[in-house]
Amino acid sequence: MLHGIFIMCAALGWPAALLAAEPGATRIDTEAMAPRMQACVACHGDKGRASREGYLPRIAGKPAGYLYQQLLNFRDGRRSNSTMAGLLAHQRDAYLHEMAGYFAALDLPQAAVPATPVAPALLARGALLARHGDPDRSLPACSACHGSALGGTLPAVPGLLGLPRDYLIAQLGAWQTGQRRATAPDCMAEIARRLGPGDASAVASWLAAQPVPAGLAPAVLASGPAASRAPLACGSVDHPPP
């Protein structure tokens, strides 16, 4: 039934994120939230579009479940960033959930990602990893979890396009060193550790070089718990809201 609604909304051109941000939960009070969220958009760009410097990631339109997880991770030290930890130190789960829903529901045009010259061989390796993975290293394709269009999947897997290369490399590196963690089982930490030398740079370069199709939004997958379809178990995917 819920699926039908999603498909109908998609057909009508409504952003799925608007509905899917908080399935069956409260309406998002955009008017009340926008003035409260100025501390966020100062760095993450106008309404969370992307930052001026091109490193800090776009947060607008990312799946609410993903954003909520990251807010918890920053506040509780599973992700290491003193600015984010300081901002969120004294905020409650319910408010973090509301913040996540607010930014997830924003449907804004993509900002251009600064282009970086990359060697063709590196791009080819990146394309292979993103589209097909590497069975020799037990690496699933990015698209296996992040959606065939790499726009993310609901409720909690983020899109990978429109993000700066440096940001993507930094995240993979942080997973490899334990600087970035998620609720166990930490699937991305496992994947990052399986990457070969140069793979992080290859896949990040390829992802950052892809144009972002207009209207790219997190995909709605077939019914059933998201975790059961993933190649690896991910503790943050089916995490309950507060």
Added chain:
Amino acid sequence: MNRIIKGLATSVVALAVLAAVVAWRNLQGEEPLLPDPPAAVTGDPHAAARATSSTLALGAYLARAGNCAACHTAQGGAAYAGGRAIATPFGNVYAGNLTPDADTGLGRWSAAEFRRALRHGRARDGRLLVPAFPYPQFSQVTTEDANALWAFLRSLPPVVQANRPHALRWPYNSQAALAVWRALYFSPAPFVPDTQQAADWNRGAYLVNGLGHCAACHASRNLLGGAGDLADAGAGSKLAAQHWYAPSLADPAEAGVSGWATDEVVQLLKTGITGRASVMGPMADVVAGSTQYLSEPDLRAMARYLAALPAPAPAAQPWRGSRPADTLTQGEKLYTRHCADCHGAQGQGAPGIYPALAGNRAVTMANPGNLVLAITRGGFAPATDGNPRPYGMPAFDLSHAELAALATWLRAAWGHQAKPVSEVDVLLAR
């Protein structure tokens, strides 16, 4: 020769006397370690269960009043299991595990040993605790309250988490240095009610000076970290490694509340925000972890006591010097561009949302550090029941010259007469 021997002998005697004084000062006022009454004997697994629910509730409340969890809980870690780093000018101190785990927590401690640690700064094995743990203030805690706190800590789920050794520099990491420090600055001071004062003033004094340990930040500290009194002249303290300045609670030009309505003080401590002020920095930690949970009568008592603190003399003088016109022009431009949308053209703010800047003492007090930090760090007020969805202020990425101009203009606007802020002030504040 005779002279040398005499001199040596005199020195030896003098050193012995000094050591004796240090030793005596360190044991002064300590109660004997009596065995606990049977219900709370060490290792008794049912001790917590035997503590009455009202004792446990009181203990939990007192742990809030003392904000124990703020230091004794690591970021995202188990409550009261310790591990958080406390930055001091002498190096990092790591708060200990207060849960009743036998090997890594307080599981083997007796109530008397806990009381001795709380009020006299001595661990179970007799070693001296570092005074980042505010036992000079906690020495005011009554035996009844200390026992309730103990019962509460015993009721926590035990967490296996070994204590991390402090990272203090020599000589501050030595027991001898701690003993000398204690001889100089620590006298256990059990709370004695002032019979000339009302009951609520006394209750406020007990909470502010005891478990609340307000003086740990808001009283000035000397070079060796000895804390003064809340009402000392020049009270207020730059906090080690945090950059924030803890303003004087007695000075009406800083955070003194003698001119405030009791209701407004209570509102600030309960919700973190009032029409004219919003807590930030380490005080946001205090509201978030402690004062928002305190009862209205207790907050009123604290407000009453704080309002009655004598203002230091002489009072702060208005700045009469000149300010460069181009600095003021630049500052006003920056204000209009970055600040006026929220804080208002007249600095009036929006009550309960954006604090007023006109008349705001964080803007005008002698130390401009907090003003600079508020602009450069921004942030959210702490979430409280009265303010569960706080507004966030952006961090402004301005140059030192711009920050100095903006702060100087703010300190001259709307009738303010505070000293200009230089680029060096900005550099020192960040």
